[in-house]
Each structure stands twice: as structure tokens, then as C-alpha cells.
Amino acid sequence: MAEYQSVIGLEVHAELKTASKMYCSCENKFGAPPNTLVCPVCMGYPGALPRLNKKAVELAVKAGIAMNCTIQQNSFQDRKNYFYPDLPKSYQISQSEKPLCVRGYLDILVNGEHKRIRINRIHIEEDAGKLIHDAEKGITLADYNRCGVPLIEIVTEPDISSSEEAHAFLETVRSTLKALDISDCKMQEGSVRCDVNVSLKEKGSEILGTRCEMKNINSFSGAVRGIEYEIKRQLELLRSGEHIQQETRRWDDSRGVSTVMRTKENAMDYRFFPEPDLGLISLPDDLVSQIKGSMPELPGEKLFRYTEKLGLKEQEAKIIAFDKDKAELFDHCLSLERASAKTLCSLIVGEITKYLNDTGDQISDTKLTSLALAELAGDTEQGRLSSSSAKKVLSELITSGGNVKEITERLGLAQISDPEHIQKIVAEIIAQQPKSVQEFRSGKTNALNHLIGLCMKASKGRANPAMVREIAEKLIKMEE
Numbered sequence: 001m002a003e004y005q006s007v008i009g010l011e012v013h014a015e016l017k018t019a020s021k022m023y024c025s026c027e028n029k030f031g032a033p034p035n036t037l038v039c040p041v042c043m044g045y046p047g048a049l050p051r052l053n054k055k056a057v058e059l060a061v062k063a064g065i066a067m068n069c070t071i072q073q074n075s076f077q078d079r080k081n082y083f084y085p086d087l088p089k090s091y092q093i094s095q096s097e098k099p100l101c102v103r104g105y106l107d108i109l110v111n112g113e114h115k116r117i118r119i120n121r122i123h124i125e126e127d128a129g130k131l132i133h134d135a136e137k138g139i140t141l142a143d144y145n146r147c148g149v150p151l152i153e154i155v156t157e158p159d160i161s162s163s164e165e166a167h168a169f170l171e172t173v174r175s176t177l178k179a180l181d182i183s184d185c186k187m188q189e190g191s192v193r194c195d196v197n198v199s200l201k202e203k204g205s206e207i208l209g210t211r212c213e214m215k216n217i218n219s220f221s222g223a224v225r226g227i228e229y230e231i232k233r234q235l236e237l238l239r240s241g242e243h244i245q246q247e248t249r250r251w252d253d254s255r256g257v258s259t260v261m262r263t264k265e266n267a268m269d270y271r272f273f274p275e276p277d278l279g280l281i282s283l284p285d286d287l288v289s290q291i292k293g294s295m296p297e298l299p300g301e302k303l304f305r306y307t308e309k310l311g312l313k314e315q316e317a318k319i320i321a322f323d324k325d326k327a328e329l330f331d332h333c334l335s336l337e338r339a340s341a342k343t344l345c346s347l348i349v350g351e352i353t354k355y356l357n358d359t360g361d362q363i364s365d366t367k368l369t370s371l372a373l374a375e376l377a378g379d380t381e382q383g384r385l386s387s388s389s390a391k392k393v394l395s396e397l398i399t400s401g402g403n404v405k406e407i408t409e410r411l412g413l414a415q416i417s418d419p420e421h422i423q424k425i426v427a428e429i430i431a432q433q434p435k436s437v438q439e440f441r442s443g444k445t446n447a448l449n450h451l452i453g454l455c456m457k458a459s460k461g462r463a464n465p466a467m468v469r470e471i472a473e474k475l476i477k478m479e480e
């Protein structure tokens with residue numbers, strides 16, 4: 001039986017973080033009452049003329065540079081014509097022939113493997129309105145607030161070969177757009193969405209299979225599920241000797257199935273032509289070099305630095321590198337040189353992330369400072385605090401702020417590293433547990449762990465565990 005390889009391409013649409021819309025001065029805002037952010041331009045009234053938003057172009061160029069594209073000094077806009085009730089103009093202004101950014105790439109990391117995903121193009125376009133279907137009343141309502149909201153569309157080459165790689169790519173794109181303030185990428189507000197192309201080819205073959213497209217998937221996990229479903233569907237068809245039809249499918253994430261939207265026979269013909277109401281987009285000479293010069297270290301670059309130079313685990317490094325605030329906290333703590341990357345990482349990925357997830361807070365909502373976190377991590381490494389005590393101090397730092405030393409003393413959490421003090425605790429436990437002592441002597445190593453556990457309990461978790469072990473072994477041997 002033939003072996004197949006999946007070939008996946010993505011088109012990511014992200015709303016740009018501008019104050020106003022792409023071609024008019026209406027506010028670019030989510031959640032306003034329906035049809036209150038509209039004007040003759042974004043409603044497509046006859047005679048209304050569009051004017052291009054400069055900031056939107058700058059943000060798109062920024063995205064292009066971050067994704068290693070060639071930025072075209074001159075590009076133009078086209079009309080994409082189609083009729084649909086969410087599009088009052090009956091055409092969308094987009095870029096077809098000569099987009100703003102071309103031929104880029106993004107590097108991703110999946111299970112320790114680097115992979116370069118080529119980007120075909122990044123172009124600007126305007127968003128359409130939103131239709132709200134009311135099944136009960138049998139009506140559809142149209143909200144045009146989103147009409148004319150600036151978007152970029154990032155189109156990859158079909159370089160992705162699994163749902164896992166697709167997820168890694170989407171995460172890298174999202175964190176990059178967020179880190180650069182290009183888009184807020186709020187999934188729940190639909191400000192980033194993606195279309196997915198999937199086909200299967202025989203392993204080792206250069207010939208691509210027939211591809212199917214799934215449109216408007218509004219979550220990354222939905223994209224992963226959609227891709228997996230589509231691979232399975234196509235595989236079953238091919239294995240049973242059938243052909244794949246080229247078609248556009250709709251992914252229904254709640255039911256976990258995709259259904260046919262349209263086939264090749266009734267594919268849309270958009271009749272692209274240059275937008276006559278807008279001129280050439282001609283970038284100022286120094287714009288690209290200016291943006292390049294101010295580009296910070298990007299999330300993808302951070303990820304490679306964390307995993308390769310600092311030796312962090314991939315999953316943990318992703319949690320920090322792909323989150324602007326966590327990465328800032330981590331890098332600042334690291335620069336203070338009080339603790340190792342691994343200790344800082346485990347505190348941020350563990351307790352801090354758990355707190356943020358539970359409360360929905362941002363790091364900036366908490367009282368935690370990078371200096372306090374660095375000190376806490378240092379105290380843990382140097383044995384002044386046990387890991388359970390560190391958790392208590394950290395929770396105090398997050399909710400009330402303050403100084404690590406002061407909190408440690410106030411809560412009576414300082415680790416006991418005084419040999420005489422520890423020896424006293426261990427001697428008492430040994431006296432109380434002759435059976436375990438005997439078991440250890442007869443070769444049961446587990447019995448020692450039991451004794452150490454009791455010592456830790458007796459010290460309320462404050463005794464230095466390594467010293468407890470060392471002293472317990474010594475005392476038991478002495479008594480032999």
C-alpha cells in the first residue's frame with residue numbers, strides 16, 4: 001500500500017492594531033454597538049473615496065521584516081470582486097499582483113527539530129463585516145463595524161507537513177505579531193483567523209496531490225483538529241481507490257467535521273483589477289532601514305536562544321519566549337545574575353504561570369518585581385529556602401510584593417542548614433523508628449527515604465534535605 005505524506009499551507013489573517021480603519025477615519029474597535037462605527041467610505045456609498053492608512057502600511061512592513069520578507073518599494077492594491085451580504089461595497093480592497101512583502105520565512109521548533117517555513121507573501125487588505133445568524137427567528141443580522149478594518153494576510157508555501165508543525169508556525173506568528181504590537185491577536189474577538197490547505201502526496205514523489213481548503217478557522221487548536229480530520233478524510237478516500245475533489249470546505253469545530261462549501265466547478269472568480277481610487281503604495285526610502293534598526297529580539301529568536309544557549313526544555317522555553325511579558329521578566333531576572341536560567345524558568349513556568357492562569361491577571365497586575373524573583377531564585381539555589389518555602393514566599397511576592405528576606409523571616413521559612421540543629425532532629429527520628437533503621441541496615445534503601453521524610457516533616461519542611469540525608473546515613477552507620 002502506498003505511503004502518503006501530508007502537505008499543508010496556511011493563510012493567516014491578522015487585524016492590525018491601528019486607531020482607525022484602513023481607508024476611512026472610523027474607529028478600529030471591537031465590541032461597539034452594531035453599525036455605529038461606519039461611514040460612506042467603509043459602507044461603499046457611491047462617490048465615497050478611500051484614503052490609505054499610513055500606520056497600517058508601516059505595521060505590515062514591520063511584519064514583513066520580522067518574517068524575513070523582501071519589502072517591495074512599490075506595490076499596489078486591487079479590487080477583489082464578489083457578492084456577499086457582509087460586504088456592502090461588493091468588492092474587497094486587497095493586493096493581488098504586487099503585494100507589499102514577498103519571499104520570506106519563519107523558523108519553527110518542533111520536538112527538537114528546526115524547520116524553515118517559507119512565506120510566499122504578506123499583503124494588506126480590508127476586513128468584511130460580520131453576519132449574526134439567529135436560527136430561532138430564522139433571520140441573519142449584519143454588523144458592518146468590522147468593514148474596512150485593516151488586515152494583513154500571511155501566505156505560506158506548502159512547507160508544513162503535520163498538524164504539530166502547523167501549530168508551531170501559528171504560535172510563532174502570533175507571538176511575533178503580539179511582541180511587535182502589530183496585532184493583539186485575540187482569538188476570541190476573531191482578530192486572527194486562518195485558512196488551511198491540505199493535500200496528500202505519495203512519499204518520495206514530487207507530484208502534489210489535489211488540495212482542499214478550509215476557510216476561516218478562528219482558533220489554532222481548531223486548525224490543528226481541522227488538519228487532522230482532513231488528512232484522515234483524504235487518506236481514507238485514497239486508500240479506498242477514490243479521487244480527491246478540489247474543493248473549499250467549511251470546518252465545523254463544534255461537531256469536529258468539515259463539509260463542502262464549493263467545488264472547483266463553481267469556484268469563485270474574483271475578477272481582480274487594480275483599485276482605481278488608490279495610487280501606488282510607494283514607501284519612504286528610509287522606512288525599511290528605520291524599522292529594521294528598531295527591531296527587538298523576536299520570540300522565535302528567543303526560543304532558539306533559550307533552548308540552545310541556556311539549555312531550557314522546548315515546551316518550557318516556548319511558554320516564556322512566546323509570551324512578551326514572561327520573556328521580559330525572565331530576561332531581566334537573568335541579567336541580574338542572581339540565579340540560573342533553569343531555576344528562573346521553573347518558577348515562571350510553574351507557580352507564576354499557574355497563578356496567572358487561575359486569576360486571568362497579567363504579570364503587570366501583580367506586585368512581583370524582577371529583582372524579588374531573581375533573589376528568590378538565588379535563595380532557593382543556595383539552599384537558603386526549600387522549594388516548598390520558596391512557593392510560599394513567591395505567592396506573597398505576587399499578591400503583596402515586598403522583600404524576599406523580610407517575608408522569609410516573617411513567615412519563619414528560612415531553611416535550616418545548621419548541622420547541629422539537623423543532627424538533633426535526625427537523632428530523634430532515628431530513636432523513634434528502630435524498625436526503619438533495621439530495614440535500612442538490612443539493605444532496604446527505601447527505608448532511608450521514609451526516615452528523611454519524617455525528618456522533613458518534623459522540621460516543617462525547613463531542613464536542608466541534602467544535609468538530612470547525609471547526617472542520617474552517618475548516624476545510622478555510627479550506631480552499627
Ligand SMILES: [Zn+2]
Nearest residue numbers: 024026039042
Ligand atoms: Zn468608515
